[in-house]
Amino acid sequence: MLQLEQLTLNIPDTTKPRVVIIGGGFGAVNLTKNLPDEQFQVVMLSKQNYHGFWPLLYQVATAGLEPESIAEPIRKLFDDHKDFHFRFTRVNSINPAAKTVSTVIGDVPYDYLVIATGTKSNYFGNEQIKQNAFGLKHLSDAINLRSQLLQSFEQANLTKNPEARRSLLNIVIAGAGPTGVELAGSLAEMRQHVLPRDYPGMDFREMNIYLVDGLDRVLPPMSPESSRHTHGYLEKLGVIIKLNKFVESYDGQTVKFKDGEEIRSQTLVWAAGVAGATIEGLPAETVERGRYLVNTFNQVQGFTDVFAIGDVAVMKSEKWPKGHPQVAQPAIQQGVHLAKNLVRKLRGDEWKPFSYFDKGSLAIVGRARAVADLPGKKSLSGFIAWVAWLFVHIYYLVGFRNKLIVMANWVYRFFTYQRGTRIIIQPYVNSEDKAAQEYVRLQTVD
Numbered sequence: 064m065l066q067l068e069q070l071t072l073n074i075p076d077t078t079k080p081r082v083v084i085i086g087g088g089f090g091a092v093n094l095t096k097n098l099p100d101e102q103f104q105v106v107m108l109s110k111q112n113y114h115g116f117w118p119l120l121y122q123v124a125t126a127g128l129e130p131e132s133i134a135e136p137i138r139k140l141f142d143d144h145k146d147f148h149f150r151f152t153r154v155n156s157i158n159p160a161a162k163t164v165s166t167v168i169g170d171v172p173y174d175y176l177v178i179a180t181g182t183k184s185n186y187f188g189n190e191q192i193k194q195n196a197f198g199l200k201h202l203s204d205a206i207n208l209r210s211q212l213l214q215s216f217e218q219a220n221l222t223k224n225p226e227a228r229r230s231l232l233n234i235v236i237a238g239a240g241p242t243g244v245e246l247a248g249s250l251a252e253m254r255q256h257v258l259p260r261d262y263p264g265m266d267f268r269e270m271n272i273y274l275v276d277g278l279d280r281v282l283p284p285m286s287p288e289s290s291r292h293t294h295g296y297l298e299k300l301g302v303i304i305k306l307n308k309f310v311e312s313y314d315g316q317t318v319k320f321k322d323g324e325e326i327r328s329q330t331l332v333w334a335a336g337v338a339g340a341t342i343e344g345l346p347a348e349t350v351e352r353g354r355y356l357v358n359t360f361n362q363v364q365g366f367t368d369v370f371a372i373g374d375v376a377v378m379k380s381e382k383w384p385k386g387h388p389q390v391a392q393p394a395i396q397q398g399v400h401l402a403k404n405l406v407r408k409l410r411g412d413e414w415k416p417f418s419y420f421d422k423g424s425l426a427i428v429g430r431a432r433a434v435a436d437l438p439g440k441k442s443l444s445g446f447i448a449w450v451a452w453l454f455v456h457i458y459y460l461v462g463f464r465n466k467l468i469v470m471a472n473w474v475y476r477f478f479t480y481q482r483g484t485r486i487i488i489q490p491y492v493n494s495e496d497k498a499a500q501e502y503v504r505l506q507t508v509d
């Protein structure tokens with residue numbers, strides 16, 4: 064490996080306007096796709112070298128999909144763009160006076176800056192939970208969680224101590240939004256169809272899946288009708304739902320709630336909140352509740368050449384007084400719209416304000432169990448919503464190869480009830496038990 068001081072960003076000079084984009088997610092990718100190569104130089108700086116399809120992340124964590132099948136390398140996505148320059152680096156700060164952004168490797172000047180950094184997990188300032196809980200925001204999180212779950216099952220199969228076994232088999236998911244719901248449903252189906260075959264000597268009635276939320280219903284962003292259906296589906300699958308419940312602390316062994324209840328568990332999954340991934344450098348008044356305040360052209364308040372799109376931006380309007388929901392569609396649509404406005408600007412045409420086309424929302428609980436809120440306040444549930452969920456996710460998944468692999472996995476799973484990727488990759492041991500650690504170490508030494 065080279066030392067940092069031996070590295071340089073190596074971005075070619077240009078006479079075209081340079082658009083620097085921070086991030087490689089839904090917003091950034093759709094913006095880049097729509098910026099004509101001959102008119103702009105595009106520099107994309109991202110701390111991941113891939114574009115991740117996060118709606119399917121929970122399936123990686125529950126051994127249903129290979130990690131690579133829900134991600135596409137950024138360089139491959141734009142290998143036909145001649146003036147596109149990807150740099151695999153984190154942006155640490157923005158200097159709007161000098162019109163540069165700073166990375167550990169160096170500074171990059173911009174004509175237009177687009178911040179498309181999405182969100183990060185929000186632990187509401189609780190460092191202990193942050194240290195001990197499992198997040199689900201990146202591919203590495205999903206692989207880590209998968210390893211943790213599989214190792215817990217392996218260890219539970221090896222212990223004769225019922226207390227220890229229950230603590231290994233208790234899974235607590237904090238946050239009953241789409242991620243928490245989908246994860247809980249998937250784990251419950253795994254418990255029903257996969258684990259008893261893998262561990263014939265174990266009684267999986269001892270495995271509890273808890274879904275907890277501080278609010279009074281599951282899927283709070285969706286309609287009450289969809290919440291009600293989802294609640295029913297989850298209960299049928301045996302998920303224990305605890306509402307109006309706040310996690311207070313977690314030391315890696317015991318989840319403690321504000322009302323005094325405690326659950327012994329080696330696995331707490333944190334899906335309870337996100338905050339915008341803002342970057343140092345812009346004035347404090349540009350940020351509201353962790354998101355950049357933008358106007359209808361996605362310009363960050365007070366700037367004409369700095370834009371924010373997607374989850375990290377909050378564009379308030381009469382219809383969306385708190386901004387758009389932090390889901391993929393606003394990011395995709397804002398990316399496409401901003402590209403068109405930048406082209407308009409070059410032509411000397413008027414900019415057009417962004418208007419969000421709400422295509423509705425979907426969530427899946429399990430086989431033939433899903434819910435959909437359609438535009439016009441209509442809701443669907445059950446098999447039809449499930450089929451719609453499958454089609455929409457395949458449609459938006461990036462890359463033909465990924466679509467094929469994911470579809471093949473789903474068909475295989477539908478007919479066999481199997482999950483193909485029950486592989487422990489990382490020797491992760493969330494246990495202070497030395498013998499358990501030694502057991503895992505022995506499985507991983509050369």
Ligand SMILES: Cc1cc2nc3c(=O)[nH]c(=O)nc-3n(C[C@H](O)[C@H](O)[C@H](O)COP(=O)(O)OP(=O)(O)OC[C@H]3O[C@@H](n4cnc5c(N)ncnc54)[C@H](O)[C@@H]3O)c2cc1C
Nearest residue numbers: 086087088089090110118154180181373374389390391394
């Ligand atoms: C587990 C999970 C499940 C979800 N399920 C759904 C769903 O079912 N339906 C739905 O519509 N939405 C879903 N979402 C939300 C959806 O993924 C987001 O709304 C969408 O990704 C937002 O796009 P974005 O471009 O704003 O950010 P992202 O797609 O998150 O991209 C952010 C990018 O910025 C990069 N980055 C961040 N900080 C820096 C930095 N300082 N320097 C360099 N690069 C940086 C990241 O590496 C990443 O490439 C889900 C999200 C998660 C995490």
